[in-house]
Amino acid sequence: MTATNLEQKIHQAGGDVVGMLRNAPMGNFAFPYRPEYTNWRDEQEAWATTAVLFDQSTHMTDVYFKGPDVKRLFSETGINNFANFGRDKAKQFVGVDEDGRFVGDGILFGLDDDEYSLVGTGVAGNWVAYRAHTGGYDVEVTFDLASVINPDPRRIFRFQIQGPHALKVVEKACDARLPEIKFFNMGSFTIAGTPIRALNHTMVGQPGSDHTGLEMIGPLQAGPAVWAALVEAGREFGLAQGGGLAYPTTALETGWIPFPVPAIYSGEAMAGYRQHLGADTLEANYALAGSQVLPRIDDYYVTPWDIGYGRLIHFDHEFIGRDALRELAGQPHARKVWLRWHPDDCAVVLADSLFKRPGQGRTKYLTQPFTDYAVSQNDTVWAGDRPAGRSTYSAYTVNIGTFASIGIIDEEFARDGVELTLVWGEPDGGTAKPGVERHVQAEIRATVSTVPLTTG
Incomplete structure (x- = not known):
C-alpha cells in the first residue's frame, strides 16, 4: 500500500528513519528560476561590492495566519519574545519540540496586528499551521506554496536587493522619497506606481555592515514592471541580477543553516504531526547526505544554541519546549x-x-x-x-x-x-x-x- 503520510512512510521503512532519509531520491532544495543572468561568480561578487537583485518569488512557501489569536499562537509555539510584535515588525521565528530540539524557522512578517506571514522552506509553516488547527486557536491559515508544488499562481512577488549600493538603487527607482526603515522592520513606498512593502534585513554579512538589504513584496502582476525599474535604476551603481546558482550561497556567508534535521521523526508526542504531514511534503522526503552516519535520527537533532539561535530564546512566556530549554541552558552546547x-x-x-x-x-x-x-x-x-x-x-x-x-x-x-x-x-x-x-x-x-x- 502506498504511504499517504510521513508516519506510514516510516512504518514501511521498518522504523529506520536514517536509512529512509539517506536513500531518499530527492536532491537539494529547488530554486526554480533562471540559473544565471551573467555568471554566478560576478553575481556573488556584486553583493559584496555593488548590489545584486534576486527574485525570491518562486522557491519559498508563504503561510498566512489571520485572526484574533495570531499573536498568542506564535508566542506559544516559538522561543521568541512577541511582546512588541505586530504590524510592520519582523523576526526570525524559531520553533522547538517539547524536548527543546529545533523543529523549524523562518522569517515572520507582521502584515497587520492580526495577520502574520511565515516565509521560508515551509517546515516551520507546516508546524505552526498544525498547532493552529489542533490547539483551539481562532486563526485562519492560508498556504501559498513554493511554485514547484503549487498548481496556482503565487500571490505576491518577492525581490531581495543586497549590497553596499542597494539603497541607492531603490532610492533612484522609488517614485518618492525612500523612508528610513529600521533593521528588521518594514516600511512602505511605491516603485513604478506599485505599492511596495519592504523589510530591512541582510542576507550576507552581518547587521550594521555595509551589506544593506531590502526584501520587497507587492502584487504578483506588477512584478515585471518593478523588476525593470530596479534594473534600470541600478545601471548607474553596478547592479547585477542574481540567479538560482548564486542565490543559495548567500546563506553560507551570513551563517544561516537552512536545513537542520527537524525533530519530528521520533517520539510519541510527534506521532499525530507525522500522521498529519502528507507523503509528498518536504519533511517526508527530507534527503540526508554526507559522511556523517549516525545510528538514530535523534542524533541529528540540534538545539537552538547549536545553530546560533540561543540569543533568541526568551523565557518570559509559556511556549512549547520552554521547560526543556531551561534545563538545557546551563549545559554544554555545540x-x-x-x-x-x-x-x-x-x-x-x-x-x-x-x-x-x-x-x-x-x-x-x-x-x-x-x-x-x-x-x-x-x-x-x-x-x-x-x-x-x-x-x-x-x-x-x-x-x-x-x-x-x-x-x-x-x-x-x-x-x-x-x-x-x-x-x-x-x-x-x-x-x-x-x-x-x-x-x-x-x-x-x-x-x-x-x-x-x-x-x-
Whole structure:
C-alpha cells in the first residue's frame, strides 16, 4: 500500500528513519528560476561590492495566519519574545519540540496586528499551521506554496536587493522619497506606481555592515514592471541580477543553516504531526547526505544554541519546549562556526572526481557554487583522532575565495584558527540517491572562524 503520510512512510521503512532519509531520491532544495543572468561568480561578487537583485518569488512557501489569536499562537509555539510584535515588525521565528530540539524557522512578517506571514522552506509553516488547527486557536491559515508544488499562481512577488549600493538603487527607482526603515522592520513606498512593502534585513554579512538589504513584496502582476525599474535604476551603481546558482550561497556567508534535521521523526508526542504531514511534503522526503552516519535520527537533532539561535530564546512566556530549554541552558552546547576549506585539498578532490588516474578511486564531485547534494548535508569533522562535530551547508563563493561550510562544532574546538578535518563523500561508495555517483571518501582540512568569512 502506498504511504499517504510521513508516519506510514516510516512504518514501511521498518522504523529506520536514517536509512529512509539517506536513500531518499530527492536532491537539494529547488530554486526554480533562471540559473544565471551573467555568471554566478560576478553575481556573488556584486553583493559584496555593488548590489545584486534576486527574485525570491518562486522557491519559498508563504503561510498566512489571520485572526484574533495570531499573536498568542506564535508566542506559544516559538522561543521568541512577541511582546512588541505586530504590524510592520519582523523576526526570525524559531520553533522547538517539547524536548527543546529545533523543529523549524523562518522569517515572520507582521502584515497587520492580526495577520502574520511565515516565509521560508515551509517546515516551520507546516508546524505552526498544525498547532493552529489542533490547539483551539481562532486563526485562519492560508498556504501559498513554493511554485514547484503549487498548481496556482503565487500571490505576491518577492525581490531581495543586497549590497553596499542597494539603497541607492531603490532610492533612484522609488517614485518618492525612500523612508528610513529600521533593521528588521518594514516600511512602505511605491516603485513604478506599485505599492511596495519592504523589510530591512541582510542576507550576507552581518547587521550594521555595509551589506544593506531590502526584501520587497507587492502584487504578483506588477512584478515585471518593478523588476525593470530596479534594473534600470541600478545601471548607474553596478547592479547585477542574481540567479538560482548564486542565490543559495548567500546563506553560507551570513551563517544561516537552512536545513537542520527537524525533530519530528521520533517520539510519541510527534506521532499525530507525522500522521498529519502528507507523503509528498518536504519533511517526508527530507534527503540526508554526507559522511556523517549516525545510528538514530535523534542524533541529528540540534538545539537552538547549536545553530546560533540561543540569543533568541526568551523565557518570559509559556511556549512549547520552554521547560526543556531551561534545563538545557546551563549545559554544554555545540557552536555554529564557519569552516574555510583548504584550497589544495579541494583541488585534489576536484581532480580526483574528474580525471581518472590509475589506482585512484573517484571522489565525490564538488559541485559549484553550491556543494550540497541533498536537502540536509552532514559531514563528519575530526580534530585529530577525536570527533569534533559536523560540517553542514557548503559552497564556494568568490568573496571567500575557496570552498567553505557552516560547522556545528563542539565548544572546545570552536575557536578561531583551529584546524580540523572534514570527511567528504559518503561511506560504502555512496547512498542510493540518484544524484550520488559511486565514489570514495576524501579528507579536507578546514580552519575554524567564529565570524563570517571574507577574502579580507
